[in-house]
Amino acid sequence: MSSGEKKEYWRWQESCWIDESKDWRAAKIVTAGIDVGSVSSQAVVCVDGELYGFNSMRTGNNSPDSATNALAGVLEKSGMKLEDITYVIGTGYGRVNVPFAHKAITEIACHARGANYMGGNKIRTILDMGGQDCKAIHCDEKGKVTNFLMNDKCAAGTGRGMEVIADLMQIPIAELGPRSFDVDEEPQAVSSTCVVFAKSEALGLLKAGYSKNKVIAAYCQAMAERVVSLIERIGVENDFFITGGIAKNVGVVKRIEKLLGTTAAETKYDSQIAGALGAALFGHTLMLKQGASATKAA
Amino acid sequence: MIANYGYKDGSGEYYISIDTDKCTSCSAGRACLTACPKEMFEIITDDYDDEVAAVKQSFRRSLAFDCSDCKPAGGYTSLPCSTACTPGAIKHSW
C-alpha cells in the first residue's frame, strides 16, 4: 500500500438487478420504493405488486442525489423512465428528501412489509441491522407492525460497529463472517457493549495473543448477543427474518441463530432491499385502493 | 401496535413504550402532551393512518438523560407521563 492511500476495509459490494423474465411495459401498475439510509440507499421497482428490479449503493453526501442515483440504476438497466412509474414512496432516514416521492413511510413499516414478501407471510419477527441503526420488529401475517423498537442511538449492533472492527483488523468487511469461524475454539464475547470500549478490548485481546480471526469471532458473538437482547424485548417467534447489511455477515447471523435456537428464513434477494421493497409494495396497495375507489366513483 | 422509543447502550436499556391501540381512542384527552415537563410527547399520524402519541425524535436518543429529572436516584414513585395516561399506554423500561 502506498503512503497516503487508505484502504477501505469497510467497503461492501453494491448491486443492481432486474428480473429479465418480466416485461414492465405490459404491467398495469409500476411502483417504486426508495430507501435512503444513513449508509446505503436502495431503489426497488415493483410491477403489479411483484419485485421487478433493485439497485443498492452507498449513500452519498446528500439524500436527494442518493435517491436519484439509486433509482437511475434500475431505470438504466430496464430502459424505464421516471414517468413510467405510477407512484413512488420514500423511506429510511432520508425519506423526506426523496425529490420525486409522492409519500413517505417510516422504514419500520416498510421493512416489515418487505420481509413479509421476501420471507413469506409466516414471518413474525424481523431483525434489521442497518448501517447506523438496529431494528427489531414483530408483525402479523399481512406484514403489519405489531411491536417494534429501533436503536439509532448507539453504534453497537449496527453496521457501523462492524465497519469499525473491519478497519481495526484491516480485513475487508465481507471476509469478517467466514473468518470468524476459522478459529481453534470459540472465544468468549467481547464484554464491552460500547464500540469505543470494545475496540480497546479487541486491541487488548490481540496483545494477549489472540489471532485476528479469534478477535473477530469474539466481536461477532458480542454483536449477536446484543441484537438478540433487542429481539427479546419484542418477543421471538420461530419464523424470523434478517434484513439489512449485516444479514450478509454469516459470522453474526449464525451466532444469532444459535442463541435463538432457530434459523432465519432465507431469501434469494439482496437482504438490504427489504425497506425499499416494502415501500414499493405499499405504493402498489395504495394504487389498487385508489383505482378501486376511482372505479367506484365512475 | 407497541411502539418502543429509546435505545439500549452500554449503560442500560431505556425505552418508553406506547401501546398505540390504547392510544388511538385516547380517553385522557391527550394528557401526556402537557404532563411531561419536557414536552417529549407529540401526536403523529402513523404509517397505518392512526393518530397516536409518540416520543419526539429529538428525545429518542437521550432518554436516560432527558427523563432523569423525573427519576431521582433511589427510585421514583410515579412518573408524570404514565400517571397522566389513564388508559395505561405509556410505560418506561427502566
Next chain:
Amino acid sequence: MITAGIDMGSRTVKVVFLEELKVDGAPQLKWGVKGKHIMFPEDLDADLAADKAFEDALKGAGITRDQVKNVVATGAGRKQVKFATSDVTEVGAGARGAVFMCPTAKTVVDVGAEEGRGVKANAEGKVVDFAGNEKCAAGAGAFAESMSRALQLSLKEFGEASLRSDKTIPMNAQCTVFAESEVVSLIHSSTPKEDIAKAVLDAVASRVCAMVRRVGIEDEVILIGGMVHNPGFVQSLKGALGVDKVLLPEMPEYISALGAALIAAENNKA
C-alpha cells in the same frame, strides 16, 4: 504511621503515601501526603505493573515496604493488586479524596476517560448517593478524546480552543462513533474548530450534568478525574450545572489513590 493507596486505572497506575502528622493538642489525627507516583504500565501485566509502580513509589518517597501499614487498592484493576490489604470502589475512593482536598465540597463530579459520574458526599467524604454512566463512552472523556483526534488537536489544544468559542452548536449524535462522522461533516462545512470543540465539550457536560442532577446539585461542586485538565470542559460544565464555580483539586490524577490511602488509614485505626 504511613498508609498507601494504589489506583489501578485502565491506562495508569497511581500510588499515594499518607503520613500521620503530629499536631500537638489536636483532637483528631491529621494526615499529610508523604509521596506520590504515577506510572504508565504499557505492556506490563496488571500484577507486575502494580508491583513495579509500588516499588518505584517507595523509592521516590524514600521509605521501605515495612513502614507502610496498610495498602488499599482502587480503580478498575483493584482486584489484581495482590499486596493490597483491601480494596474500595473508585466511587468511594474518589469522593473520599475529593472531600479531603476540598472539605467544603458536597457534590463530586468525576469525569475520567471511560466513565462520568455524579456523587453526593457527606462531610466525611462518604458516598451518600451516586449516578454514573458506565460502559458507554458518550458521557466520558473518551468522547472528547476521540473528537479531538478527529479535529487533529491535542486534548489540551482542544480544551483551549473551546474557550475561544461563544457559539452553541447542538450535537445530534449521542454515540461517540456516530458523533465522529458528525464532526467530520462539521469540518467539511467549514465550521471553525473552536466551535466544534465547544459543541463536543458542551455535549459531554450536558450528559454528565444529567447524571449529577439525579443525585442533586449541592454547593460546592468539585470536579475530579482527567477532565480537570480541560479548561473548556470546566467552562461547559459550569454552564450545564448552572453554577458559578467548580472547585478543582490539586493533583487531580491522584484523588482516587489519595482516597484509598485515607481509607487505609481509617481501616488501620479501626
